[in-house]
Amino acid sequence: MMHGGGQRSFVSDEVKNKKPKLWIIKRLAGYFKPFIWIVLAATLMLMIVSALQIVPPYLTKVAIDKYIATKNFTGIYKIAGIYLLVLILQLVIQYAEIMLTEYVGQRVMIDIRMKVFEHLENLSMTFFDKNPIGRLVTRVTNDVEALHELFTGGVVAIIGDFFTIIAIVIVMLKMSISLTVASFVLLPAFAIAAYIFSIKSHAAYLDVRKYVAESNANLQENLSGVKVVQAFAREDRNYKGYERINKNYVKASFRAITINTVFFPVVEALSSISIGLIIWYGGGKSIQGAVSAGTLVAFISYVKRFFDPIRDLGEKYNIVQNASASSFRIFKLLDTKMLIKDAPDKKQITPKIGQIEFKNVVFSYNKGETILKNISFKIERGEKVAFVGATGAGKTSIISIIPRLYDIDSGEILIDDIDIRKYDKKCLRAGIGMVLQEPFIFAGTVFDNIALWDKSITLDEVKRAAEIVNLAPFVERRRKGYYEEVGERGSNFSQGERQMIAFARVFIKNPPILIMDEATSSIDTQTEALIQDALLKIMEGRTSIIVAHRLSTIKNVNRIFVVHKGKIVEEGDHQSLLAKKGVYYKLYKLQYAD
Ligand SMILES: Nc1ncnc2c1ncn2[C@@H]1O[C@H](COP(=O)(O)OP(=O)(O)O)[C@@H](O)[C@H]1O
Ligand SMILES: [Mg+2]
Incomplete structure:
Protein backbone atom coordinates (compact mmCIF):
# COMPACT_ATOMS: atom_id res chain seq x y z
CA MET A 1 0.00 0.00 0.00
CA SER A 176 -50.64 0.25 27.57
CA ILE A 177 -47.53 -0.85 29.41
CA SER A 178 -48.45 -4.53 29.56
CA LEU A 179 -49.25 -4.68 25.84
CA THR A 180 -45.96 -2.98 25.09
CA VAL A 181 -44.11 -5.62 27.07
CA ALA A 182 -46.03 -8.37 25.27
CA SER A 183 -45.11 -6.87 21.90
CA PHE A 184 -41.43 -6.90 22.69
CA VAL A 185 -41.13 -10.43 24.07
CA LEU A 186 -39.91 -11.74 20.73
CA LEU A 187 -37.89 -8.67 19.89
CA PRO A 188 -34.45 -10.13 20.76
CA ALA A 189 -35.08 -13.29 18.71
CA PHE A 190 -36.34 -11.18 15.84
CA ALA A 191 -33.39 -8.83 15.92
CA ILE A 192 -30.88 -11.68 15.99
CA ALA A 193 -32.60 -13.54 13.12
CA ALA A 194 -32.78 -10.38 11.07
CA TYR A 195 -29.13 -9.65 11.69
CA ILE A 196 -27.98 -13.15 10.70
CA PHE A 197 -30.14 -12.97 7.61
CA SER A 198 -28.71 -9.68 6.46
CA ILE A 199 -25.12 -10.76 7.03
CA LYS A 200 -25.59 -13.95 5.02
CA SER A 201 -27.54 -12.22 2.34
CA HIS A 202 -24.94 -9.48 2.08
CA ALA A 203 -22.11 -11.98 1.65
CA ALA A 204 -24.05 -13.73 -1.11
CA TYR A 205 -24.77 -10.49 -2.92
CA LEU A 206 -21.13 -9.48 -2.72
CA ASP A 207 -20.30 -12.70 -4.55
CA VAL A 208 -22.94 -11.94 -7.16
CA ARG A 209 -21.51 -8.47 -7.64
CA LYS A 210 -17.99 -9.86 -7.93
CA TYR A 211 -19.00 -12.23 -10.71
CA VAL A 212 -20.94 -9.52 -12.52
CA ALA A 213 -17.82 -7.36 -12.48
CA GLU A 214 -15.71 -10.27 -13.66
CA SER A 215 -18.15 -11.03 -16.43
CA ASN A 216 -18.18 -7.42 -17.56
CA ALA A 217 -14.41 -7.20 -17.55
CA ASN A 218 -14.13 -10.43 -19.52
CA LEU A 219 -16.71 -9.28 -22.03
CA GLN A 220 -15.05 -5.93 -22.48
CA GLU A 221 -11.63 -7.42 -23.01
CA ASN A 222 -12.89 -9.99 -25.49
CA LEU A 223 -14.77 -7.39 -27.49
CA SER A 224 -11.90 -4.89 -27.45
CA GLY A 225 -9.57 -7.62 -28.62
CA VAL A 226 -12.02 -9.27 -30.96
CA LYS A 227 -9.61 -8.94 -33.89
CA VAL A 228 -6.95 -10.90 -32.07
CA VAL A 229 -9.52 -13.39 -30.83
CA GLN A 230 -10.65 -14.11 -34.36
CA ALA A 231 -7.20 -13.99 -35.91
CA PHE A 232 -5.91 -16.56 -33.43
CA ALA A 233 -9.11 -18.61 -33.54
CA ARG A 234 -9.53 -18.20 -29.78
CA GLU A 235 -13.31 -17.98 -29.98
CA ASP A 236 -14.02 -21.41 -28.47
CA ARG A 237 -11.58 -21.09 -25.62
CA ASN A 238 -12.74 -17.61 -24.74
CA TYR A 239 -16.33 -18.81 -24.99
CA LYS A 240 -15.50 -21.47 -22.39
CA GLY A 241 -13.89 -18.88 -20.14
CA TYR A 242 -16.91 -16.64 -20.34
CA GLU A 243 -19.16 -19.62 -19.72
CA ARG A 244 -17.26 -20.52 -16.56
CA ILE A 245 -17.66 -17.01 -15.14
CA ASN A 246 -21.35 -17.08 -15.97
CA LYS A 247 -21.84 -20.42 -14.27
CA ASN A 248 -20.23 -19.04 -11.13
CA TYR A 249 -22.51 -16.07 -11.40
CA VAL A 250 -25.59 -18.28 -11.63
CA LYS A 251 -24.43 -20.32 -8.62
CA ALA A 252 -23.88 -17.20 -6.53
CA SER A 253 -27.24 -15.80 -7.60
CA PHE A 254 -28.99 -18.98 -6.50
CA ARG A 255 -27.21 -18.86 -3.18
CA ALA A 256 -28.48 -15.33 -2.69
CA ILE A 257 -32.00 -16.27 -3.73
CA THR A 258 -32.01 -19.32 -1.43
CA ILE A 259 -30.99 -17.22 1.53
CA ASN A 260 -33.73 -14.77 0.69
CA THR A 261 -36.42 -17.40 0.29
CA VAL A 262 -35.45 -19.42 3.37
CA PHE A 263 -34.38 -16.85 5.92
CA PHE A 264 -36.62 -13.98 5.06
CA PRO A 265 -39.90 -15.84 5.78
CA VAL A 266 -38.44 -16.89 9.15
CA VAL A 267 -37.74 -13.29 10.03
CA GLU A 268 -41.18 -12.24 8.81
CA ALA A 269 -42.80 -15.09 10.75
CA LEU A 270 -41.26 -13.85 13.98
CA SER A 271 -42.81 -10.45 13.48
CA SER A 272 -46.16 -12.09 12.65
CA ILE A 273 -45.94 -14.23 15.78
CA SER A 274 -45.42 -11.07 17.80
CA ILE A 275 -48.61 -9.69 16.35
CA GLY A 276 -50.34 -12.97 17.12
CA LEU A 277 -49.11 -12.63 20.66
CA ILE A 278 -50.70 -9.22 20.97
CA ILE A 279 -54.01 -10.48 19.60
CA TRP A 280 -53.93 -13.42 22.00
CA TYR A 281 -52.82 -11.54 25.08
CA GLY A 282 -54.44 -8.20 24.25
CA GLY A 283 -57.63 -9.90 23.02
CA GLY A 284 -58.07 -11.49 26.45
CA LYS A 285 -57.39 -8.16 28.12
CA SER A 286 -59.85 -6.45 25.81
CA ILE A 287 -62.59 -8.93 26.64
CA GLN A 288 -61.86 -8.29 30.31
CA GLY A 289 -62.20 -4.62 29.49
CA ALA A 290 -58.61 -3.80 30.55
CA VAL A 291 -57.76 -2.36 27.12
CA SER A 292 -60.05 -1.01 24.46
CA ALA A 293 -60.53 -2.63 21.03
CA GLY A 294 -59.13 0.50 19.41
CA THR A 295 -55.93 0.27 21.44
CA LEU A 296 -55.51 -3.32 20.31
CA VAL A 297 -55.87 -2.39 16.63
CA ALA A 298 -53.49 0.54 17.02
CA PHE A 299 -50.93 -1.71 18.71
CA ILE A 300 -50.94 -4.14 15.82
CA SER A 301 -50.09 -1.28 13.45
CA TYR A 302 -47.41 0.05 15.77
CA VAL A 303 -45.71 -3.29 16.17
CA LYS A 304 -45.49 -3.69 12.40
CA ARG A 305 -44.06 -0.23 12.07
CA PHE A 306 -41.66 -0.90 14.88
CA PHE A 307 -40.31 -4.19 13.53
CA ASP A 308 -39.63 -3.02 9.97
CA PRO A 309 -36.74 -0.67 10.82
CA ILE A 310 -35.24 -3.27 13.14
CA ARG A 311 -35.44 -5.85 10.35
CA ASP A 312 -33.58 -3.49 8.00
CA LEU A 313 -30.96 -2.60 10.57
CA GLY A 314 -28.59 -5.31 9.38
CA GLU A 315 -28.91 -4.12 5.82
CA LYS A 316 -28.18 -0.57 6.88
CA TYR A 317 -25.16 -1.82 8.73
CA ASN A 318 -23.95 -3.48 5.53
CA ILE A 340 5.50 14.57 -10.64
CA LYS A 341 6.18 17.36 -8.19
CA ASP A 342 6.72 20.94 -9.14
CA ALA A 343 9.62 22.65 -7.42
CA PRO A 344 8.58 25.25 -4.82
CA ASP A 345 10.39 27.94 -6.81
CA LYS A 346 9.13 26.61 -10.16
CA LYS A 347 9.71 28.77 -13.19
CA GLN A 348 6.66 29.98 -15.05
CA ILE A 349 8.44 30.01 -18.38
CA THR A 350 8.09 27.72 -21.37
CA PRO A 351 11.15 26.47 -23.21
CA LYS A 352 11.72 28.90 -26.09
CA ILE A 353 15.04 27.91 -27.63
CA GLY A 354 14.81 24.13 -27.65
CA GLN A 355 18.29 23.16 -26.59
CA ILE A 356 18.28 19.78 -24.84
CA GLU A 357 21.01 18.28 -22.73
CA PHE A 358 21.22 14.98 -20.82
CA LYS A 359 23.90 14.82 -18.11
CA ASN A 360 24.63 11.34 -16.67
CA VAL A 361 20.96 10.42 -16.66
CA VAL A 362 20.07 7.24 -14.80
CA PHE A 363 16.48 6.06 -14.91
CA SER A 364 14.41 3.09 -13.75
CA TYR A 365 10.70 2.31 -13.78
CA ASN A 366 11.06 0.09 -10.71
CA LYS A 367 13.68 0.50 -8.04
CA GLY A 368 16.68 -1.71 -8.69
CA GLU A 369 15.95 -2.31 -12.39
CA THR A 370 18.00 0.37 -14.08
CA ILE A 371 16.80 0.99 -17.62
CA LEU A 372 18.89 3.97 -18.69
CA LYS A 373 22.49 3.85 -17.57
CA ASN A 374 24.37 7.10 -17.43
CA ILE A 375 23.17 8.78 -20.60
CA SER A 376 24.70 12.07 -21.72
CA PHE A 377 24.22 14.03 -24.92
CA LYS A 378 23.50 17.52 -26.12
CA ILE A 379 21.14 18.58 -28.88
CA GLU A 380 21.41 22.12 -30.20
CA ARG A 381 18.61 24.45 -31.12
CA GLY A 382 16.85 23.36 -34.31
CA GLU A 383 18.90 20.19 -34.61
CA LYS A 384 17.20 17.02 -35.81
CA VAL A 385 18.32 13.78 -34.25
CA ALA A 386 17.21 10.18 -34.45
CA PHE A 387 17.44 7.51 -31.81
CA VAL A 388 17.73 4.01 -33.17
CA GLY A 389 18.20 0.66 -31.50
CA ALA A 390 16.69 -2.76 -31.01
CA THR A 391 13.35 -3.27 -29.30
CA GLY A 392 13.68 -2.75 -25.55
CA ALA A 393 16.93 -0.79 -25.90
CA GLY A 394 15.42 2.20 -24.06
CA LYS A 395 14.46 4.63 -26.83
CA THR A 396 10.90 5.25 -25.66
CA SER A 397 12.19 5.63 -22.11
CA ILE A 398 14.63 8.35 -23.19
CA ILE A 399 11.93 10.46 -24.78
CA SER A 400 9.40 9.83 -21.97
CA ILE A 401 11.59 11.48 -19.37
CA ILE A 402 12.01 14.72 -21.31
CA PRO A 403 8.45 16.01 -20.67
CA ARG A 404 8.63 14.39 -17.19
CA LEU A 405 6.13 11.63 -17.79
CA TYR A 406 8.54 9.89 -15.43
CA ASP A 407 11.16 11.39 -13.16
CA ILE A 408 14.77 10.26 -13.39
CA ASP A 409 16.77 8.64 -10.58
CA SER A 410 19.92 10.72 -10.93
CA GLY A 411 21.65 13.04 -13.32
CA GLU A 412 20.14 16.05 -15.02
CA ILE A 413 18.07 16.91 -18.04
CA LEU A 414 18.41 20.52 -19.11
CA ILE A 415 16.26 22.39 -21.56
CA ASP A 416 17.59 25.81 -22.51
CA ASP A 417 20.16 25.26 -19.74
CA ILE A 418 17.49 24.95 -17.05
CA ASP A 419 16.86 21.66 -15.21
CA ILE A 420 13.46 20.38 -16.32
CA ARG A 421 12.46 19.91 -12.68
CA LYS A 422 12.73 23.68 -12.21
CA TYR A 423 10.06 24.41 -14.80
CA ASP A 424 6.40 24.44 -13.94
CA LYS A 425 5.31 21.04 -15.33
CA LYS A 426 2.60 22.56 -17.51
CA CYS A 427 4.97 25.20 -18.94
CA LEU A 428 7.61 22.58 -19.66
CA ARG A 429 5.12 20.44 -21.53
CA ALA A 430 3.74 23.44 -23.39
CA GLY A 431 7.16 23.70 -24.99
CA ILE A 432 7.19 20.13 -26.23
CA GLY A 433 5.13 18.59 -29.02
CA MET A 434 4.74 14.86 -28.57
CA VAL A 435 3.75 12.34 -31.18
CA LEU A 436 3.31 8.96 -29.58
CA GLN A 437 3.83 5.67 -31.30
CA GLU A 438 0.11 5.00 -31.25
CA PRO A 439 -1.53 8.42 -31.37
CA PHE A 440 -4.55 8.39 -29.09
CA ILE A 441 -7.75 9.53 -30.67
CA PHE A 442 -10.53 10.72 -28.37
CA ALA A 443 -14.25 10.36 -28.90
CA GLY A 444 -15.34 13.49 -30.78
CA THR A 445 -14.93 15.09 -34.19
CA VAL A 446 -11.79 15.44 -36.29
CA PHE A 447 -11.83 19.13 -35.39
CA ASP A 448 -11.94 18.34 -31.65
CA ASN A 449 -9.15 15.83 -32.00
CA ILE A 450 -6.83 18.33 -33.65
CA ALA A 451 -7.75 21.34 -31.50
CA LEU A 452 -8.04 19.13 -28.39
CA TRP A 453 -11.04 21.15 -27.26
CA ASP A 454 -9.08 24.39 -27.13
CA LYS A 455 -11.78 27.00 -27.75
CA SER A 456 -9.28 29.57 -28.99
CA ILE A 457 -8.44 27.44 -32.01
CA THR A 458 -10.53 28.20 -35.09
CA LEU A 459 -11.66 25.90 -37.85
CA ASP A 460 -9.39 27.77 -40.28
CA GLU A 461 -6.35 27.07 -38.14
CA VAL A 462 -7.29 23.41 -37.96
CA LYS A 463 -7.78 23.31 -41.73
CA ARG A 464 -4.41 24.92 -42.32
CA ALA A 465 -2.71 22.45 -40.00
CA ALA A 466 -4.46 19.57 -41.75
CA GLU A 467 -3.23 20.85 -45.11
CA ILE A 468 0.37 21.16 -43.92
CA VAL A 469 0.40 17.59 -42.62
CA ASN A 470 -1.33 16.21 -45.74
CA LEU A 471 -4.42 15.23 -43.78
CA ALA A 472 -6.82 17.64 -45.50
CA PRO A 473 -7.73 15.49 -48.54
CA PHE A 474 -8.57 12.54 -46.29
CA VAL A 475 -10.85 14.64 -44.11
CA GLU A 476 -12.48 16.59 -46.88
CA ARG A 477 -13.68 13.53 -48.69
CA ARG A 478 -15.65 12.50 -45.62
CA ARG A 479 -19.31 13.41 -45.52
CA LYS A 480 -19.09 15.79 -42.59
CA GLY A 481 -15.49 16.85 -43.17
CA TYR A 482 -13.89 18.23 -40.02
CA TYR A 483 -17.08 17.58 -38.09
CA GLU A 484 -16.99 13.87 -38.84
CA GLU A 485 -17.29 11.85 -35.64
CA VAL A 486 -14.28 9.68 -34.95
CA GLY A 487 -15.05 6.08 -33.99
CA GLU A 488 -13.86 4.61 -30.72
CA ARG A 489 -10.13 5.28 -30.50
CA GLY A 490 -10.20 6.45 -34.10
CA SER A 491 -11.21 3.06 -35.46
CA ASN A 492 -12.67 4.58 -38.62
CA PHE A 493 -9.38 6.31 -39.36
CA SER A 494 -6.36 4.60 -40.85
CA GLN A 495 -3.13 4.44 -38.92
CA GLY A 496 -1.60 6.94 -41.32
CA GLU A 497 -4.48 9.35 -40.81
CA ARG A 498 -4.21 9.05 -37.05
CA GLN A 499 -0.52 9.84 -37.32
CA MET A 500 -1.34 12.94 -39.35
CA ILE A 501 -3.91 14.04 -36.75
CA ALA A 502 -1.12 13.83 -34.16
CA PHE A 503 1.13 15.94 -36.43
CA ALA A 504 -1.62 18.50 -36.86
CA ARG A 505 -1.91 18.81 -33.06
CA VAL A 506 1.80 19.62 -32.85
CA PHE A 507 1.63 22.06 -35.73
CA ILE A 508 -1.11 24.03 -33.99
CA LYS A 509 0.61 23.91 -30.62
CA ASN A 510 3.78 25.16 -32.33
CA PRO A 511 6.34 24.22 -29.65
CA PRO A 512 10.10 24.68 -30.10
CA ILE A 513 10.67 20.97 -29.44
CA LEU A 514 9.23 17.99 -31.31
CA ILE A 515 9.47 14.50 -29.90
CA MET A 516 8.21 11.60 -31.92
CA ASP A 517 8.07 7.88 -31.37
CA GLU A 518 7.70 6.60 -34.88
CA ALA A 519 5.17 3.84 -35.45
CA THR A 520 6.87 0.51 -36.00
CA SER A 521 4.34 -0.99 -38.35
CA SER A 522 4.80 -0.18 -41.98
CA ILE A 523 2.20 1.70 -43.97
CA ASP A 524 1.64 1.59 -47.73
CA THR A 525 4.32 3.46 -49.67
CA GLN A 526 1.98 6.21 -50.80
CA THR A 527 0.81 7.15 -47.28
CA GLU A 528 4.36 6.64 -46.10
CA ALA A 529 5.56 9.30 -48.51
CA LEU A 530 2.84 11.69 -47.33
CA ILE A 531 3.81 11.12 -43.69
CA GLN A 532 7.50 11.62 -44.40
CA ASP A 533 6.67 14.87 -46.18
CA ALA A 534 4.51 15.98 -43.22
CA LEU A 535 7.23 15.03 -40.75
CA LEU A 536 9.78 17.12 -42.65
CA LYS A 537 7.42 20.07 -42.50
CA ILE A 538 6.71 19.85 -38.79
CA MET A 539 10.38 19.30 -37.94
CA GLU A 540 11.09 22.58 -39.71
CA GLY A 541 12.39 25.17 -37.24
CA ARG A 542 12.08 22.82 -34.25
CA THR A 543 14.57 20.84 -32.25
CA SER A 544 13.42 17.35 -33.17
CA ILE A 545 14.02 14.04 -31.52
CA ILE A 546 12.69 11.10 -33.47
CA VAL A 547 12.76 7.49 -32.38
CA ALA A 548 13.19 6.26 -35.91
CA HIS A 549 12.18 3.01 -37.48
CA ARG A 550 12.39 4.07 -41.12
CA LEU A 551 15.44 4.60 -43.22
CA SER A 552 13.82 7.60 -44.87
CA THR A 553 13.48 9.25 -41.46
CA ILE A 554 17.03 8.47 -40.50
CA LYS A 555 18.26 10.05 -43.70
CA ASN A 556 16.42 13.26 -42.89
CA VAL A 557 18.20 13.97 -39.58
CA ASN A 558 21.49 15.65 -38.72
CA ARG A 559 22.67 13.11 -36.18
CA ILE A 560 21.91 9.57 -35.11
CA PHE A 561 22.26 8.12 -31.60
CA VAL A 562 22.47 4.36 -31.33
CA VAL A 563 20.88 3.06 -28.12
CA HIS A 564 21.89 -0.35 -26.90
CA LYS A 565 20.84 -1.86 -23.57
CA GLY A 566 20.14 1.49 -21.96
CA LYS A 567 23.31 3.20 -23.18
CA ILE A 568 24.24 5.35 -26.11
CA VAL A 569 26.90 3.31 -27.83
CA GLU A 570 27.41 5.14 -31.11
CA GLU A 571 26.77 8.56 -32.53
CA GLY A 572 27.14 10.18 -35.93
CA ASP A 573 25.54 10.46 -39.33
CA HIS A 574 24.32 7.55 -41.40
CA GLN A 575 27.43 7.17 -43.53
CA SER A 576 29.99 7.48 -40.73
CA LEU A 577 28.03 5.05 -38.54
CA LEU A 578 27.86 2.52 -41.35
CA ALA A 579 31.58 2.88 -41.87
CA LYS A 580 32.17 1.99 -38.20
CA LYS A 581 30.72 -1.46 -38.82
CA GLY A 582 29.48 -1.57 -35.22
CA VAL A 583 26.03 -1.83 -33.65
CA TYR A 584 24.47 0.56 -36.15
CA TYR A 585 25.84 -1.40 -39.05
CA LYS A 586 24.34 -4.65 -37.71
CA LEU A 587 21.03 -2.94 -36.96
CA TYR A 588 20.95 -1.46 -40.43
CA LYS A 589 21.59 -4.85 -42.02
CA LEU A 590 18.79 -6.40 -39.97
CA GLN A 591 16.14 -3.69 -40.05
CA TYR A 592 16.62 -1.23 -42.82
CA ALA A 593 18.37 -2.90 -45.69
CA ASP A 594 16.10 -4.29 -48.39
N1 LIG B 1 6.22 1.30 -18.03
C1 LIG B 1 7.22 0.45 -17.85
N2 LIG B 1 7.39 -0.16 -16.66
C2 LIG B 1 8.43 -1.01 -16.47
N3 LIG B 1 9.33 -1.31 -17.40
C3 LIG B 1 9.21 -0.74 -18.62
C4 LIG B 1 8.15 0.16 -18.90
N4 LIG B 1 8.26 0.58 -20.17
C5 LIG B 1 9.36 -0.04 -20.66
N5 LIG B 1 9.93 -0.84 -19.74
C6 LIG B 1 11.16 -1.62 -19.90
O1 LIG B 1 12.21 -0.73 -20.18
C7 LIG B 1 13.08 -1.22 -21.16
C8 LIG B 1 13.22 -0.21 -22.28
O2 LIG B 1 11.96 -0.05 -22.91
P1 LIG B 1 11.67 1.02 -24.02
O3 LIG B 1 12.27 2.30 -23.62
O4 LIG B 1 10.21 1.01 -24.27
O5 LIG B 1 12.45 0.41 -25.26
P2 LIG B 1 12.34 0.75 -26.79
O6 LIG B 1 11.44 1.91 -26.98
O7 LIG B 1 13.74 1.02 -27.20
O8 LIG B 1 11.83 -0.47 -27.47
C9 LIG B 1 12.49 -2.54 -21.60
O9 LIG B 1 13.22 -3.57 -20.94
C10 LIG B 1 11.08 -2.52 -21.12
O10 LIG B 1 10.64 -3.80 -20.77
MG1 LIG C 1 9.66 2.02 -27.99
Missing part, protein backbone atom coordinates in the same frame (compact mmCIF):
# COMPACT_ATOMS: atom_id res chain seq x y z
CA MET A 2 1.15 3.45 -0.90
CA HIS A 3 0.40 4.80 2.55
CA GLY A 4 3.43 2.98 3.89
CA GLY A 5 5.53 4.73 1.29
CA GLY A 6 6.16 1.55 -0.69
CA GLN A 7 6.32 1.36 -4.44
CA ARG A 8 3.45 -1.08 -4.91
CA SER A 9 -0.04 -0.18 -6.04
CA PHE A 10 -1.82 2.32 -3.86
CA VAL A 11 -4.44 0.03 -2.39
CA SER A 12 -5.88 -3.38 -3.09
CA ASP A 13 -9.59 -3.92 -3.58
CA GLU A 14 -9.81 -5.79 -0.31
CA VAL A 15 -10.17 -3.61 2.71
CA LYS A 16 -9.58 -5.73 5.78
CA ASN A 17 -11.01 -3.70 8.59
CA LYS A 18 -14.35 -2.42 7.42
CA LYS A 19 -15.29 -0.63 10.63
CA PRO A 20 -15.79 3.05 9.93
CA LYS A 21 -12.84 4.90 11.37
CA LEU A 22 -12.99 8.34 12.90
CA TRP A 23 -10.71 9.96 10.33
CA ILE A 24 -12.88 8.63 7.51
CA ILE A 25 -16.03 9.99 9.12
CA LYS A 26 -14.39 13.35 9.77
CA ARG A 27 -13.19 13.62 6.22
CA LEU A 28 -16.56 12.63 4.80
CA ALA A 29 -18.26 15.16 7.03
CA GLY A 30 -16.01 17.80 5.51
CA TYR A 31 -17.64 17.23 2.14
CA PHE A 32 -21.08 17.80 3.64
CA LYS A 33 -20.13 20.95 5.48
CA PRO A 34 -21.11 23.38 2.70
CA PHE A 35 -24.60 21.87 2.74
CA ILE A 36 -25.05 21.89 6.51
CA TRP A 37 -28.21 24.02 6.44
CA ILE A 38 -29.89 21.82 3.86
CA VAL A 39 -28.93 18.74 5.85
CA LEU A 40 -30.42 20.27 9.00
CA ALA A 41 -33.62 21.22 7.19
CA ALA A 42 -33.91 17.69 5.81
CA THR A 43 -33.35 16.22 9.28
CA LEU A 44 -36.09 18.41 10.72
CA MET A 45 -38.47 17.27 8.00
CA LEU A 46 -37.49 13.70 8.69
CA MET A 47 -38.44 14.16 12.33
CA ILE A 48 -41.80 15.60 11.33
CA VAL A 49 -42.45 12.71 8.94
CA SER A 50 -41.55 10.21 11.67
CA ALA A 51 -43.92 11.90 14.07
CA LEU A 52 -46.70 12.02 11.49
CA GLN A 53 -46.22 8.30 10.84
CA ILE A 54 -47.51 7.42 14.26
CA VAL A 55 -50.68 9.46 13.88
CA PRO A 56 -52.80 7.15 11.61
CA PRO A 57 -52.90 4.15 14.02
CA TYR A 58 -53.83 6.53 16.81
CA LEU A 59 -56.65 7.95 14.67
CA THR A 60 -57.87 4.39 14.05
CA LYS A 61 -57.98 3.83 17.78
CA VAL A 62 -59.99 7.01 18.33
CA ALA A 63 -62.37 6.11 15.48
CA ILE A 64 -63.02 2.63 16.89
CA ASP A 65 -63.28 3.49 20.55
CA LYS A 66 -64.99 6.84 20.34
CA TYR A 67 -67.11 6.89 17.22
CA ILE A 68 -67.72 3.36 15.88
CA ALA A 69 -68.64 2.13 19.36
CA THR A 70 -71.12 4.99 19.70
CA LYS A 71 -72.24 4.92 16.02
CA ASN A 72 -71.21 8.58 15.63
CA PHE A 73 -71.10 9.22 11.86
CA THR A 74 -69.96 12.84 11.94
CA GLY A 75 -67.13 11.81 14.25
CA ILE A 76 -66.01 9.15 11.79
CA TYR A 77 -66.09 11.64 8.91
CA LYS A 78 -64.02 14.02 10.96
CA ILE A 79 -61.43 11.33 11.74
CA ALA A 80 -61.37 10.26 8.08
CA GLY A 81 -60.74 13.89 7.11
CA ILE A 82 -57.87 14.27 9.56
CA TYR A 83 -56.48 10.92 8.45
CA LEU A 84 -56.39 12.12 4.84
CA LEU A 85 -54.84 15.43 5.82
CA VAL A 86 -52.10 13.72 7.80
CA LEU A 87 -51.33 11.46 4.85
CA ILE A 88 -51.13 14.38 2.42
CA LEU A 89 -48.94 16.36 4.80
CA GLN A 90 -46.67 13.38 5.28
CA LEU A 91 -46.42 12.93 1.51
CA VAL A 92 -45.52 16.56 0.87
CA ILE A 93 -42.92 16.80 3.62
CA GLN A 94 -41.43 13.45 2.67
CA TYR A 95 -41.17 14.62 -0.93
CA ALA A 96 -39.33 17.76 0.12
CA GLU A 97 -37.10 15.80 2.48
CA ILE A 98 -36.12 13.25 -0.19
CA MET A 99 -35.46 15.99 -2.74
CA LEU A 100 -33.20 17.89 -0.35
CA THR A 101 -31.34 14.75 0.68
CA GLU A 102 -30.86 13.67 -2.94
CA TYR A 103 -29.69 17.15 -3.84
CA VAL A 104 -27.00 17.12 -1.17
CA GLY A 105 -26.10 13.53 -2.01
CA GLN A 106 -25.66 14.28 -5.70
CA ARG A 107 -23.70 17.47 -5.11
CA VAL A 108 -21.30 15.75 -2.74
CA MET A 109 -20.88 12.85 -5.18
CA ILE A 110 -20.00 15.28 -7.96
CA ASP A 111 -17.45 16.98 -5.71
CA ILE A 112 -15.80 13.72 -4.77
CA ARG A 113 -15.89 12.33 -8.29
CA MET A 114 -14.32 15.50 -9.72
CA LYS A 115 -11.66 15.47 -7.02
CA VAL A 116 -10.75 11.88 -7.82
CA PHE A 117 -10.74 12.65 -11.54
CA GLU A 118 -8.53 15.69 -11.09
CA HIS A 119 -6.19 13.73 -8.88
CA LEU A 120 -5.97 10.83 -11.34
CA GLU A 121 -5.27 13.22 -14.20
CA ASN A 122 -2.23 14.54 -12.39
CA LEU A 123 -0.72 11.29 -11.21
CA SER A 124 2.57 10.12 -12.64
CA MET A 125 2.75 7.46 -15.33
CA THR A 126 4.37 5.22 -12.72
CA PHE A 127 1.03 5.11 -10.96
CA PHE A 128 -0.80 4.05 -14.11
CA ASP A 129 1.83 1.41 -14.83
CA LYS A 130 0.96 -0.16 -11.50
CA ASN A 131 -2.80 0.29 -11.34
CA PRO A 132 -5.07 -1.33 -13.90
CA ILE A 133 -7.41 1.17 -15.54
CA GLY A 134 -10.41 -1.10 -14.91
CA ARG A 135 -9.88 -0.90 -11.18
CA LEU A 136 -9.57 2.86 -11.27
CA VAL A 137 -12.80 3.13 -13.22
CA THR A 138 -14.49 1.08 -10.51
CA ARG A 139 -13.08 3.44 -7.94
CA VAL A 140 -14.59 6.49 -9.56
CA THR A 141 -17.96 4.87 -10.27
CA ASN A 142 -18.85 2.13 -7.76
CA ASP A 143 -17.05 3.46 -4.73
CA VAL A 144 -18.50 6.92 -5.11
CA GLU A 145 -21.93 5.37 -5.64
CA ALA A 146 -21.50 3.42 -2.40
CA LEU A 147 -20.96 6.73 -0.62
CA HIS A 148 -24.13 8.08 -2.14
CA GLU A 149 -25.99 5.03 -0.91
CA LEU A 150 -24.49 5.55 2.52
CA PHE A 151 -25.88 9.02 2.75
CA THR A 152 -29.32 8.60 1.23
CA GLY A 153 -30.04 4.97 2.14
CA GLY A 154 -27.90 4.60 5.23
CA VAL A 155 -27.37 7.61 7.42
CA VAL A 156 -30.62 9.42 6.63
CA ALA A 157 -32.69 6.24 6.91
CA ILE A 158 -31.05 5.32 10.21
CA ILE A 159 -31.82 8.76 11.64
CA GLY A 160 -35.42 8.49 10.42
CA ASP A 161 -35.78 4.98 11.85
CA PHE A 162 -34.38 6.11 15.14
CA PHE A 163 -37.00 8.87 15.46
CA THR A 164 -39.79 6.51 14.41
CA ILE A 165 -38.82 3.86 16.96
CA ILE A 166 -38.57 6.34 19.82
CA ALA A 167 -41.91 7.92 18.93
CA ILE A 168 -43.65 4.55 18.65
CA VAL A 169 -42.30 3.30 21.98
CA ILE A 170 -43.47 6.46 23.72
CA VAL A 171 -46.98 6.21 22.29
CA MET A 172 -47.22 2.48 23.00
CA LEU A 173 -46.12 2.90 26.62
CA LYS A 174 -48.65 5.67 27.03
CA MET A 175 -51.45 3.47 25.69
CA ILE A 319 -24.40 -0.22 3.65
CA VAL A 320 -22.34 1.57 6.26
CA GLN A 321 -19.61 -1.09 6.10
CA ASN A 322 -19.51 -1.00 2.32
CA ALA A 323 -19.35 2.74 2.26
CA SER A 324 -16.65 2.71 4.88
CA ALA A 325 -14.54 0.41 2.70
CA SER A 326 -15.30 2.57 -0.34
CA SER A 327 -14.39 5.81 1.36
CA PHE A 328 -11.22 4.21 2.64
CA ARG A 329 -10.25 3.34 -0.94
CA ILE A 330 -11.25 6.73 -2.30
CA PHE A 331 -9.32 8.64 0.35
CA LYS A 332 -6.28 6.40 -0.05
CA LEU A 333 -6.37 7.14 -3.75
CA LEU A 334 -6.68 10.87 -3.10
CA ASP A 335 -3.71 10.57 -0.74
CA THR A 336 -1.54 8.79 -3.29
CA LYS A 337 1.48 10.95 -3.75
CA MET A 338 2.80 9.44 -6.97
CA LEU A 339 2.98 12.86 -8.47
